[in-house]
Amino acid sequence: MNGEGKIENGSVEWLSQAPKVSDALKKGTFVTVSTWSDDVSGLVCDWEGVGILLDESDEDGYLFVPWASVRHVRIEEVAQRRVKSLP
Secondary structure: OOOOOOOOOOOHHHHHHOOOHHHHOOOOOEEEEEEOOOEEEEEEEEEEOOEEEEEOOOOOOEEEEEHHHEEEEEEOOOOOOOOOOOO
16 A cells, blocks of 8 residues: 555455446446536536436536546545445
């Protein structure tokens, strides 16, 4: 681990703890989506192969952003998947 509490990229431990897309974009996660013309932020309502549906907190209603118009998605924090250990 480095000084910031993040796991070094080259380690096997990092690979086992790396987040999955389904965890990063799960319902209720706050994201900022950069499109080719604008940045939009909101809570993820749903996503699928064609795009992502956001609930913009400062607007009424929902915003659908097709993946074709997305440059990148910034996710501040990814909730790690819970793992159960069997006895």
